[in-house]
Amino acid sequence: MSSVTVRGLDKRFGEYQAIGGADLTAADGEFVTLLGESGCGKTTTLRCIAGLETPTSGHIAIGDHVVYDSARRIDVQPERRRTGMVFQSYALWPHLTVLETVLYPLRRRKVRGKEALQRARDVLATVGLERFAARPATSLSGGQQQRVALARALVSRPELMLYDEPLSNLDPSLRRQVRDEILRMHRFNGTTSIYVTHDLEEAMHLSDRIIVMQSGLLEQSGTPAEIFARPTNEFVAKFVGFENLLAATVTSVFASDIALRIPAAGVEVTLPASTATGPLAAGDEVMVAFRSANAVVVSERETGGPRLQLAGVIERVDFLGSRNEFRIVSGEASLRVAESERDYRRQQIRREAGADIWVEVDADLCSVIPTGRRAPQSAPEESAVAGAVA
Amino acid sequence: MSSVTVRGLDKRFGEYQAIGGADLTAADGEFVTLLGESGCGKTTTLRCIAGLETPTSGHIAIGDHVVYDSARRIDVQPERRRTGMVFQSYALWPHLTVLETVLYPLRRRKVRGKEALQRARDVLATVGLERFAARPATSLSGGQQQRVALARALVSRPELMLYDEPLSNLDPSLRRQVRDEILRMHRFNGTTSIYVTHDLEEAMHLSDRIIVMQSGLLEQSGTPAEIFARPTNEFVAKFVGFENLLAATVTSVFASDIALRIPAAGVEVTLPASTATGPLAAGDEVMVAFRSANAVVVSERETGGPRLQLAGVIERVDFLGSRNEFRIVSGEASLRVAESERDYRRQQIRREAGADIWVEVDADLCSVIPTGRRAPQSAPEESAVAGAVA
Amino acid sequence: APAAPGGDGDGSGFGGALGTPEQEEAFAELYDAALAAGENQVVAYGPPPARALLDAFHARFPGIELNYQQLQTAERIAKLEQEKQTGNHVADIASDGRTPIVSMAVDGWCQQLDPIMDLPEEWTGPDSRAYFPYVSIFGLVVNTDLIDPEDAPQSWEELVSPEWKGDVVMVSPAAGGAAAFTFAMMQTPEENAEKYEGIMEGIKENVSLVARDALVLQEVAQGTYPVGALAYYPYYVETAAQGAPIEFVFPFTEGGGNMWTKSGNCLIENAPNPNAGRLWMEWLLSIEGQTVLAESGWYPTMPGMPGPGGLPPLEEIDLLYALPDEEAITAYGPYVQEVIAFFGG
Amino acid sequence: MSAISPEWRGERLFGKILLALALVVLFVLFIWPPVMMATAAFRVGNLAGQGEWSIGPFLDTLARESTWRVSLNSIILSAASSLGALAIGTFLAWVAVRTTTPLRRWMTPAMAVILVIPSLFYGLGWYLVVNGNAAPVNILLREWFGITGSPLGSGWPIMLFVVIGFVVPVGYLFMVGPMARMDAALDDAARMSGASRGNAFFTVTLPLLRPTMFGVFVLMTSYGFSAFELPLLFGIQADINVFSTAVYTTLTAQEAVPNYAGASTLSLILMALVIALVLVRSRILGGRRFSTITGKGFRPDPKNYGRIQWLFLATFIAVVCWAGVIPLLQMILGSFQPMFGVSLGFTTANYENVLRNPRTGSLIGFTLVLAAVGGFIAASVALVMSHLATHGGGLLRAVTGTVSWAPVAIPGVLVGLALITAYLPIPGLRNLIGTPLMLLLGFIVVVTPIATRAVEGGVLQISSELEESARISGASRYVTFFTVVVPLVLPSFLAGWFIAGIGIAGNLSLPVLLSSPTMQTVAVQAYDSYRQGYASEAAALFLLLMLAVAVVGAVASAAVWGGARLLKRIRISRIERAITMKGSAAYV
């Protein structure tokens, strides 16, 4: 049993509030990923759970055991929390070789002899470092060190694993391979995992649930599909790759449709009610969001099917080999559209700055996000009106 | 003038050969990206250019100045090479605050007073760390530290910049933003840049030229488009994201077409000659490569247009929110196909394990890569024949 | 030279080496008592005497070992206090200059003794609680390669006169010790102060000062300075024995002021080895002890003993006047401080 | 929702009791003696800190002009010499471990040997070089410039020169451990920012060592106040008197009754100075620790600095001559002279005398054992306290800080007296006085501050994440300490052990007071011989000790070095075997 419950977690460094009352849970055997900007408190959260940082206040339980409670003055030592952690900064011991580093947690947990060796070798093989077993861990390359740090955490198969950007310095193919291995181990051992990454694809691949953090607070939590398709606020939307966010006003709400006006682009559009990520009423300020990959650039406006259609002018095109990236000005808004190699070959249009085109998005690939939640009275800011770009 | 010429670079650590005779050039003002597996010698190459590591042998010139030459016993001290470097391990000074850290290179280069302060503040604003100026650099979060390291390197505007995975710990939106800033500065200052990253998109975005390294050797060098569309060997292909590589034999070569047999999938196919990344003759062993995103899964075989069509059975589907990933068995080969949200919505097929489907790839999205270059006589290995997966 | 161990063989006498037969009888009794009590060592706190003395004693009374531990006055008192408080007694004998020993005797640290030899009252401490078996003298050493000993200064006045400037070396009073004490004695009582007025100033003016006693002899022997003042006679004896070209010039014949100190021992109350300790104290007063003392460079205090190395008898020397014992305990302190301060300490 | 396990609670209570007990012991051992000494300034009696209360001696002493003059002299002497020695020592430490200068591996052994030279003979050695007609320096002056006498024989310049030379090895040994544990990347980053070699040294390397350097500086300055022999030899002729001489003469000037109150009053000045320096230090550092041993690419590799390294080597050799070879040669020469420093021919009689003495062997043995054991315990105490200080809260940090500085406030001349009078009223300790155990205890108290300075820098360098990763791997606090902290701090620990050991071997006042007359050390014995006029014999005895130290040291380091190499080979080959041969050879 190694579910994790964090309630009202608060952590200050002196004056600086790194985490402000975060709640977080991970069910037994769940794979939870924390996403968030640099400096938003992900590492601090993990460290509080691991017991390396003493929270200013809050309550943390691992399984049935309360490991920290500021009110009841409980604070269990890290080594008794039975967690494993991959440190963002690796935290490798300069005096030990790779193999010794990986054997260390086993020794501490009284796994000895052949079995320990076998496990260490297996995990080293998994991360592709068998050849380097006899080298001091800190003499390796950056990516190799990161893998040692990962191997050390994996080898003792703890009930709760905390991963802090464990794959950030690996090349894509290795990353994929190790990522799959992590998932395999997670499932095989029934571990509960909390994972921090900046790689959305990784998060999608691994997670049962994703939690998006912003400056010390949890913003949204849900399955990868939910988070990616229906972000409930602008921040999350931006963070999960909705490059295009257009401020809009709900003009009317029907049973299955919402009518919206997008002033920046000067259009009115009707979208299915299912695109709304929260309850809406006529007159609400919202954001209409869509991913650059889900939009297409066409030369002629097409008809048929509910879709968002925006007239625009190409501002710039970047040809990125497997993909073209357009920046398009539509009214006052600026849009990004990514065109895949296949789409590129499919149609012949003028792909150059100044060309007049249409941007089209299928209606159900849009998300309508209520805004004004955080500061309901505030007038929409300039940049928001202009249709911000991430 | 700050072009870089590296010839016959050789570096051993004791017995271990980290780089074996690498040649590398970067023209004045060029942005060159090094791609390569973890541990292949990227960092070591940069350190040799910077003068932090003494090569075992070789020749390095920056602009007109020979900075290292083993034969002529030249070895210019690092600070005289006028290069800047972002260290993979950050190498931040624990005794300085963020602002002091960023001011340090300016002090050393005799930029003082208001100007220095202005430049430091500008660069801190660029990386979003203005608020943290008074904090000790090492008390920041991982991503913040990385940004300090970057700011320190950027601030003095050296003629040659060496970036060692400078953005690996940043969140995507920040990464995009800082990346654009790096490019802007690169262009504005006319700097020559050598950049190491594992992020292909970053490489595409930034580079004038990409160099792919493998275990201490340079494998291929070319523009991003070349590298991404026409990898000249299997390693590069895998590395730049050709997830599907099928061993094939050239049956005949025509003026504008090549006929191939793919034994693993049991098909014959004719592809345009332009897809070949090297000279071919009938009987040659080759690899047919395509990206997962460039293939589509259809329920019925379509006709028209030259394309590669492979019958297969779905082995597994991962629904990744904005994308579905299929693993498909086609004969003896195993394939990966990524289906975008738009494609997904466009057609109704049975997307589940065991479903019979067709995989289609437009002919000109395939690459035909000659193999057996490195070991021309060797018989194709088992795994190669089976159509390997990254 | 000391007689063979065990004396003349009958076990009770020492063949007159120590004193009269009755006195020797008493020595023998004391020795036997010490051995019978298992007292095979004597622990003494203070500067150790010349090795010849220890050797002679050891030869005379085998089985009793002397252990000297060099302690400053403050250290000795702290240590004795600790031994008293814990009841774990270690020290048998305290050995030091006049004033510390007298003050110990006055403070009741010492046992009252009845001397075997006929030591004049003058050389026994208060209530006969200490013995002063010898006197140390300080004088000039001259390098005979550089000057004729005849030409050496004959008085303090001459020594400190500009005539000898740069030729005389002396240990600095700033670090305390005998030098500081010499000039303190010149300050008090009033008569001394008048008699020796200006000497201290002259020293500071015209005499080169070094840090350590040993350096004075070294500098003179080496020939850097022809004359060394306030040289400790026993050191001179040792140095001359090594073949150094030096001569001891003593006493000052004009104006007196010859520096001397008397050294004493007392037997500590509750000493763990009272018999052995007393034996050592008594033996120092014996003929043998006094003879060895004289050979090692000290003036024996038993009447009728010759001075060391052919120096004139103590009675004939114009010594620097010293305050009576019990007065001396406290009277010199302030003057010593003054002297030290005068020389910059 | 189970509450915290009772077992856990028990451990906590037990821990608290243990902590309280430890605090009491620390207080009695380390803080009580200086406190007693401070109160002794206001009491007149026949034992320090006892007797009537009186403010008289206190006022008298402070009213004396000389009090302030000697204090000022001492401040100048000790601050200047610590600064000089620290600068030179730090530079040489850098040369030894951060550059590839030839012979760099010999630097630490050379400095270690030099450290063993006692101040007495070091001073006499230099004294003979610059004083007297036969002195080489004076012969040169006479020949070349016609200057006679000993113009360089005394005064501030020679005094500083000699004192700095004497403490350079201390500075070196304090700095070499922390210097060895610096990530080369920090330096690299500076060079990439345009800093030259020297620039990088001054702006990155040195500032990173600030915690250690300040600590060592404060310590050396305080101990400079106890400098006795050297200022005496080179200062008194020039009327330069220093603090320790003043303490000594104040204490003994009265002859019959020691002036404890006056001496204690003087020591208050030292105490004030120590407190001020320590406060300044903690102000400047503000509890910051600069971790240079990190868990990310930590590579403390030395760097090649090109031809300038020959200059470094020349500097090193010059310093070795200055601090070691010249005085040592004089000492060796003197040990063969019938009279130390006087050319009357040569004799082996001194050695014969020393060797004939049946107690010489046990004397040297006892000294070595005492120094080794005492130094080890002191370094261990220092290690544990430094580690606690970096991890505990403010209270613990304050306590360990105080403990590690308090004994420094006692002037060297008074250390023995202070300890004996402080421990005397304490039941358990009182009975130990006079036994070797008490001596050991006293030494530990006295040298722990020294060992702490050497060790704390090393501890501060270890990034806390290295311990954290061990905790997460399941290691308890204690296991972490032994498996992570100790191996990483080892160079500093060894340096601390050695310096503390030498401190013990060279101490004169503790053995005399805390031990029995038959349990003495070589230093005491040699010093006694010297005071009785047998300087040559003292030199011979000391040389024998140095020989023993060198032999023991060489054997020990050869064993350690060989053992370490062997162990490494075994480790590597085991790992390789374990990895290559499937399922064979268990790695234990």
Ligand SMILES: Nc1ncnc2c1ncn2[C@@H]1O[C@H](COP(=O)(O)OP(=O)(O)OP(=O)(O)O)[C@@H](O)[C@H]1O
């Ligand atoms: N020891 C510390 N002292 C002071 N501030 C700290 C400390 N550790 C973290 N912080 C601050 O707390 C905030 C959260 O830090 P944290 O390391 O949790 O961020 P993060 O989400 O892991 O960021 P990143 O993605 O960059 O690693 C940051 O703004 C950081 O500057």
Ligand SMILES: Nc1ncnc2c1ncn2[C@@H]1O[C@H](COP(=O)(O)OP(=O)(O)OP(=O)(O)O)[C@@H](O)[C@H]1O
């Ligand atoms: N100081 C060193 N001592 C021994 N081996 C080293 C040292 N530095 C690097 N190596 C080895 O040299 C090889 C190349 O290292 P390098 O750091 O250049 O790799 P890299 O391409 O930067 O890898 P990464 O992407 O993981 O950072 C690695 O196998 C590494 O283990």
Ligand SMILES: [Mg+2]
């Ligand atoms: Mg982090």
Ligand SMILES: [Mg+2]
């Ligand atoms: Mg690297």
